[in-house]
Amino acid sequence: MENQNSAQLGCTHCACNNPMWNILEEELFHPEKILKTAEGLTHQIHAEALSLVISGGTIRPLTDGKMDNVEAIGIHHGKVIATGSKAAVEAEMQKKGIAFEFKQLQDAEVLLPGFIDPHVHIVPTALLMGWMDLGRFDNQKLKPEYNEQTIGVIINKERTGPNREKYDKGNWLLGKGADPALMPFVHDPKAANGIGLTTFTCDSLDEIVKDVPLMMLSASMHTAYVNTKAMQLTYDHTPEIHNKMTFEEYKASNHGQLQEGVGMEPALKTIPLSQLSEMVIGCFSHLKTFFEEANKRGHTFLYDAGMNDAFKSLLKIYLHFYPNNIRIGAAKMCSSQADADKLKQYEPVTEYSDVYYGNAKIISDGSNQGLTGYQSEHYCCLPDSKGKFNFTADGDPEPVEVPAPYKELLNTVAIKKGWPLMTHANGDQAINFTIQVYDELIKTQTGTPVRHRIEHASLLSDQNIKDIKRLEILPSFLIGHVGYWGYAFRDAIFGEKAEILDRCKSALDAGIKISLHTDCEVTQLGPLRMMEQSITRIMEAAPGNPEENVLNAAECISPEQALRTVTTDAAYHCYAEKWVGSLAVGHFSDFVILQQDPLHLESNYMQMRDIKVLETWKGGVMVYQLPVPEQVSLVND
Ligand SMILES: [Zn+2]
Ligand SMILES: [Zn+2]
Structure with a gap:
């Protein structure tokens, strides 16, 4: 578990506000730097919104939160023009002088308003995409096996993979999503019922990799776990630390568990700037x-x-x-x-x-x-x-x-x-x-x-x-x-x-x-x-x-x-x-077409999450379509 009593404990944030971003912001988010990453791009020409009358399947506009179906929906200029019977929708489109085409849904297909996630973190997620994924998630499901060994395998694969020369030359191994709460429980006599969570320390990380600095961000984003090599580099790089204590004292003060911005900052600032810049360039x-x-x-x-x-x-x-x-x-x-x-x-x-x-x-x-x-x-x-x-x-x-x-x-x-x-x-x-x-x-x-x-x-x-x-x-x-x-x-x-x-x-x-x-x-x-x-x-x-x-x-x-x-x-x-x-x-005519109706599945568990999204439309423009081979394989299933 994360060391709560560390002297480093500073201001606590959740994943909502990873303290990392505040630290990196000054270093990385110069406007020139951001613009540089956009060099060579040309302004995007947006596709034109279609004028359609869509019918067939199940169309559920959810107007006022009601689950009622309608026979058809008419869209034009990125907005919904009419919903109701097909005849009424067509009549409304014609009355407005709109030239339109028809789109027909298959019987089992369902059209719903586009989905909304009311709480995400967009840029931080994109910035960390290049880091090793050390979490337990495999898409929407939990990996069956997840422990210190499985994490170690991923890290060593990266260490010895195509990027190995970069690590030989000073890059850090950077991982995200390490999650003791999703690992097998451990026996802990101090815990109320004897059950505790896995604890990462610099010693346990050294068993994974010793010769290259390693930093793993916890899934809760509150802690960065580092190995001894990373601690040593951080110590050498940070006068505020090495002027105050010996390396052994620094190590004993946190055991490689760097808590919150206060604890993480010196280590983050020790990572080569060229490596951090790659994060923004890839953004x-x-x-x-x-x-x-x-x-x-x-x-x-x-x-x-x-x-x-x-x-x-x-x-x-x-x-x-x-x-x-x-x-x-x-x-x-x-x-x-x-x-x-x-x-x-x-x-x-x-x-x-x-x-x-x-x-x-x-x-x-x-x-x-x-x-x-x-x-x-x-x-x-x-x-x-x-x-x-x-x-x-x-x-x-x-x-x-x-x-x-x-x-x-x-x-x-x-x-x-x-x-x-x-x-x-x-x-x-x-x-x-x-x-x-x-x-x-x-x-x-x-x-x-x-x-x-x-x-x-x-x-x-x-x-x-x-x-x-x-x-x-x-x-x-x-x-x-x-x-x-x-x-x-x-x-x-x-x-x-x-x-x-x-x-x-x-x-x-x-x-x-x-x-x-x-x-x-x-x-x-x-x-x-x-x-x-x-x-x-x-x-x-x-x-x-x-x-x-x-x-x-x-x-x-x-x-x-x-x-x-x-x-x-x-x-x-x-x-x-x-x-x-x-x-x-x-x-807005923002909607999704699903292959099956989530309101009428025989069994929901592990089924609803697998319903195929066939098409996603934003403002009358199709922005996603399930690739045809996958559609075919569905039929064969
Ligand atoms: Zn939060
Ligand atoms: Zn949040």
């Missing part, structure tokens, strides 16, 4: 891959949960030169009181534009699977820690009441500057604090009410749910917490408390609008997989019969309810319901 092609992947999974809209000005300008340049195949909204990152003071007054978005700002993003605590989410009680597997709250008063690392700096921060952002909040709160105590502050703020708020979100909102009590309803707060759940990490939460991290993870059904029953998100790249984009995990709540890492590994069956939701969490209600969470989320007349 545009990585962004292209990322957006293609999003379209392939049926996405037409992504909401970035940690945008800053550097990332935004990078995206703007990208969108100028590359196909613009996805709509993007964002929350503006606000990491400190100084950031809050600098925020401009909020201006509500009236018309869609790429990378519009809908919220301000605050990160109140860490990650539950990273054991840094801030709890009211100690972690089972870490009995001396309640996690970490990010905005505490001096000298009180484990506050039991809302810390004044936190109130001040949210007050500045929401009341003084008028921004809708999007606050990351994972641990139950962080959630309690956040709801309490929202309650006070909302009382003093005047004018049009704004939509405040809570991100992850992982552990909710009955009282929390009542308050969330009363205050009209919008919770968005990282549903992979149940599907992928549910087993670790129940058996190692929380015990019984895991039952109150992602209470989708209780929230819906209370009349709350919920959404599901991937927090990509904490989990990979996958709207159908998220739906499936909210419907089955099967803990995929648990041994034995999946049907017997359901985490609190009372919180399972129906396929219809799940569909709204990635379409209409996700749009509402992003202030985007006037444009997307449903195919109501006047909305």
